[in-house]
Amino acid sequence: MAQFDLNDDSVVVIIGSGAGGGTLGNELAQKGVKVVCLEAGKRLTLADITNGGEMFAKISWLDPREGSGDLDPNFPAWICKTVGGTTVHWAAASLRIQPHEFKALTTYGRVQGANLDDWPISYEDLAPYYDLAEDKMGVTGTNGIPRLPGNNNYHVLAAGAKKVGYTDYHTGNMAINSQVRDGRPACRQIGFCMSGCAIGAKWSTLYTEVPKAEATGNYELRPESMVIRINHDASGKVTGVVYADANGVMHEQKARIVAVAGNSIESPRLLLNSASSMYPDGLANSSGQVGRNYMPHLTGAVYAVMPGEVNLHRGTQMAGIIRDESRFDAKRGFAAGYELETLPAFGLPGYPAYAKPGGWGREYARDIEAYRNVAGLWIVGEDMPQEINRVTLSTKQKDRFGMPVAHVHKQDHPNDKAMREHAWKQSTALYESLGARKVYTRMPFSSTHNLGTNRQSSDASSGVCNGFGQTHDIANLFISDGSQFTTSAAENPTLTIVALAIRQAEYIAGEMSRGTI
Numbered sequence: 001m002a003q004f005d006l007n008d009d010s011v012v013v014i015i016g017s018g019a020g021g022g023t024l025g026n027e028l029a030q031k032g033v034k035v036v037c038l039e040a041g042k043r044l045t046l047a048d049i050t051n052g053g054e055m056f057a058k059i060s061w062l063d064p065r066e067g068s069g070d071l072d073p074n075f076p077a078w079i080c081k082t083v084g085g086t087t088v089h090w091a092a093a094s095l096r097i098q099p100h101e102f103k104a105l106t107t108y109g110r111v112q113g114a115n116l117d118d119w120p121i122s123y124e125d126l127a128p129y130y131d132l133a134e135d136k137m138g139v140t141g142t143n144g145i146p147r148l149p150g151n152n153n154y155h156v157l158a159a160g161a162k163k164v165g166y167t168d169y170h171t172g173n174m175a176i177n178s179q180v181r182d183g184r185p186a187c188r189q190i191g192f193c194m195s196g197c198a199i200g201a202k203w204s205t206l207y208t209e210v211p212k213a214e215a216t217g218n219y220e221l222r223p224e225s226m227v228i229r230i231n232h233d234a235s236g237k238v239t240g241v242v243y244a245d246a247n248g249v250m251h252e253q254k255a256r257i258v259a260v261a262g263n264s265i266e267s268p269r270l271l272l273n274s275a276s277s278m279y280p281d282g283l284a285n286s287s288g289q290v291g292r293n294y295m296p297h298l299t300g301a302v303y304a305v306m307p308g309e310v311n312l313h314r315g316t317q318m319a320g321i322i323r324d325e326s327r328f329d330a331k332r333g334f335a336a337g338y339e340l341e342t343l344p345a346f347g348l349p350g351y352p353a354y355a356k357p358g359g360w361g362r363e364y365a366r367d368i369e370a371y372r373n374v375a376g377l378w379i380v381g382e383d384m385p386q387e388i389n390r391v392t393l394s395t396k397q398k399d400r401f402g403m404p405v406a407h408v409h410k411q412d413h414p415n416d417k418a419m420r421e422h423a424w425k426q427s428t429a430l431y432e433s434l435g436a437r438k439v440y441t442r443m444p445f446s447s448t449h450n451l452g453t454n455r456q457s458s459d460a461s462s463g464v465c466n467g468f469g470q471t472h473d474i475a476n477l478f479i480s481d482g483s484q485f486t487t488s489a490a491e492n493p494t495l496t497i498v499a500l501a502i503r504q505a506e507y508i509a510g511e512m513s514r515g516t517i
Contacts, residue, residue, distance in 0.1 A: 018085020
């Protein structure tokens, strides 16, 4: 494994090792670029991954954080603090953003109260990198890779979809091996995808991108390295980062380029905490958009007690999708669209608490007894970017290094509410068409689809970075995670984050060779 000197200012420093940072690091290392990746969390192995709720404590970002609006005040979002980031936890649904969703403002028109904009790139710009990402990740339903088999929860979803007239449904485009591939086994339908895949069938940068990067000799991973601040020189160019190691000792790593890939909460927090006399409002924030337009996707859930056994806890957790509602159709009464995806119940103990929180009595007991008969789905829709939905620095709490923690505010736009109501109605009809005894609709839980807050824009006054994730204000500072999303679209975001990282690596390597950054 490579080891680079703290004073080596020729390296690219990447902050975070998840879908964006982990992919970017490997892509650059393969091109001969020297990379130092600073990851706040620990490095786990497959042997550390277990099937069950104890993984939550192993991988979650449990440092203090504040929430307001519609969010839990103490746990506004679920992201991971570990090598591999949220790719350890994710369910692996891998969908392309649709062409019209890159042009949200043009397609939907101005929506009152929303801060819509078109992406500075098009679907056509990203399509070749989607091809590369799907091949890298082994996405089922692409490149001749068979789709995963459907579990009973999917079969219920598919039967209901057919009954109500949907036509675009299948077991999804999943970054989970349906056959042996890339030195990793095929899925064994263990059923604990979101705890982490104990056999490595699911794509995660933990055991794909990071080891491949290390094998080049151009990449050094430093786990348990929490970045506190990004430094810059008198010209405004970034020069390195200050980070705390596992023992709390501070170090400064010099850098030629810094790429921020800490997710849509920690990335803007770091930029804001790096304020200086030259950048009093934080780095890359001349537009005032750093931290704004937080989009954790429009979500919700539906559970139904079916006439027969379903056993939704068995099999791949989210290998099932209905895409008919992801189109834009203004006649439905809202802009944008949504997906319907199979959802696990997080085990018997979690089912009653989530499906009917605070329940009690005989009817509640009957619902618990009917656990084997429960089917469920998750709603994933495009939420409207709003400037009021944002990440700011807490005025009350600081972390153990004395830095203000993130305060996250999110409240639904009327368009979000209308979309959720429509999705609940359609999902209820789907299950009732099959004779469901009871249907529960549930509001969102802490999101793992955290998007926006450092968005791409054509105009420097309306966003933070350009179409390559390069910040408008500082040429050698990049955004390399989901925070660069201009709009959220309806699709699970990881495939797009990976495609953007591949494209960004090509751009960075090219600019470095030309000496422009």
